[in-house]
Amino acid sequence: MNAPATTATSGREGPLAGVRVIDMSTVVMGPYAAQILGDLGADVIKIESPKDTVRNSTQYRNTPGMTSLHLNVNRNKRSVSLNLKDEAGHDQALRLISGADILITNMRIGALRRLGMDYDSLAAEHPHLIYAHAQGFRPDSERADLAAYDETVQAASGLLDLAERAGDIGSPAVLPSIFGDKVAALTIAYSTLAALHHQRATGQGQLVEVPMTDTLLAFNMVEHLQGAVFEPPMSGTGFPLSMNKGHRARPTKDGQVMIMPYTPQNCRDLFRAGGHPELAEDPRVNGEVLDARAHGAAIAELIESVTPNLTTDEWIEVCTKNSIPVGPVLKLDEAAEDPYVRQGHLLDLGEHPSEGSYRVVGVPMNFSATPASVREHAPIPGQHTDEVLDELGQGGQR
Template identity: 65%
Template sequence: MDATTGSAAGPLDGVRVIDLSTVVMGPYAAQIMGDLGADVIKIESPSDTVRAGRYRTTPGMTPLSLNVNRNKRSVSLNLKDDTGRERALELIAGADVLITNMRPGALARLGLTYAELAEHHPGLVYAHAQGFRSDSDRAGHAAYDETVQASSGLVDIAHRALGRPVYLPTIIGDKVAALTIVYAVLAALVSRDRTGRGQHIEVPMTDTLLAFNLVEHLSGHVYEPAEGSTGFPLSMKRGHRAVPTADGLACIVPYHAQNFRDFFAAAGRPDLAGDPRVAGTVIEDADVDPLMELVADCAPSLTTQEWEEICAKHSIPMAPVLELDRAADDPYVRDGHLLDVVEHPSEGPIRSIGIPVRFSATPASVRRLAPLPGQDTAEVLDALPSARR
């Protein structure tokens, strides 16, 4: 089934999610749940920065909004207005999940805290994402991906590995937190199936990305007292980078001695294949950087395609460097429907990002392309109990 046109019920069919979040973290989490079959209703705010910026034809329909708002229905409500707030409460009362990244003070002013909602809706799974833990001295601080990269140690990792305190050129804090929201919500739904009760979930971005970073980078500080520095040794090496081939760039990462011997032999360097440093089964840590420099020296002797064939034959980890501008033409991307062109009702032809997981019985699918701001307000509100009285 084509992932961009499929209509089969996904594994979350029957689950209703209220997306009361802005920017990327919450909306991306809700979009993933929508891909998995949930009915996602996005309560829109006119100040959502995802809707601001460059667009093709329609204000608010930016590239980012087209990516994170698919499989949702959009409802425009002014939560500061009594009627708008009442409609929001009614929508939440009929939902299984609420995802929000509003600050605690704003939630309290609007009567949308977990304590207030759970009093009347004990089965609600309430996911609250924010920059820092609510019980910390940074609880009320503004948080953006750059500040989260800094406070989670990621900037330090980049500084030590690259020599510059740079931010990763991707909003990794937002996206890792979004994935964490999804698995936490799914776990809470399983718990609710057993107990009948929902719960409050707090997802602090800094804590989430710190835990993510430390899986390998805690390294010698796993032990108390420490038996070495932090930082995963391989990732911190100078030679840990893609290398030029005869016609492009490739990731070529020999991981053990036989990999190095096979690589050097294929490069026409029998002298290096017989180097004492690769004669055994284990590569000494001190030899990794100089050996990877030799890999970089040898890689231009063949094309990327030739290296891909050789490395596949000898089980040497290798991948061509995907150029994003050419991603849609890459055979792997194209054959996996990872960037299919679809017709959007208002924006015309757009590329829809594929769903990366495959279910044998309940396939995920893109059933709705991203809506216009408030596009579904009348449809959703007319179905509320209050509209039928």
């Protein structure tokens, strides 16, 4: 079971203890990646400007900049306020970078070059540095300098098209989640860990580029390339099960339930439990597998003709007994209060020194020997500037 989110486990350090990360990124993609590394035990120093969108775009309670999004995406970090266009601030940032293992930035390449903080400029003097550059598009493409946000990346990756085709909604709709940013953040995290392994073995750093559009496109195409993976194509794009308009929650006698019968036997057991054993003889549910491309819509209609016969709780009991995938359809606030979430400490209450009680999004992975944890609350802007700059006089340069 996960330990409470706001308490380090038995004083043991996370697996990245001793690794230093400079987070010179804004909004969500880079900061979320750095937060993950911080949860894993890295010392993350955030060089930031008060203009960061995360600090200004959502609600705050007491202190300007201490927004609801910032409280979780910038936890386990030390905040240093530096003006990179000022000579002193620029020099201090370079000295911090020189003592780091990893630098994460999503600044545009032109701005980085003007600051002398692009990869080529830094690698010449600091060959050990892992330089993770997150951007919307590949830097060698004609779109390199275009602004990119989650909504535009969802559109460019084909995700809006998938949502429209599956939902029959009439016009492409953005997924109600910062999907591209978070998928790219996960990619940054595991890519920098791979580079860190190489650095530890050889002493050499490297440039790690993670374009959001490429990342989300590759993510989508795992299953949705479908028959178009072959040349010539055997069929169009779109994973049949996911694109099936019956791929949704089912009505019950007293509400809704998510039932996903993935096998013919699942369907037959469901029909019998729902009081329609004759449907179990339907040839469309008596093959070796369910053919979602040919019969997905028809099978969905059969299922939805049966599910209103039992209550949600009755269906959960029936499906659990017959190993049919099932789950309640919870509102977002209900999911936050679910016993499973509570027992796993996935949304514990923390007590922030300036902001008071708040919900801490827990660390979702477990390590038996080097547990990840939320050790430090998100800082106020510039909270650790003096502390960190004092350290520069104590071996801050390599």
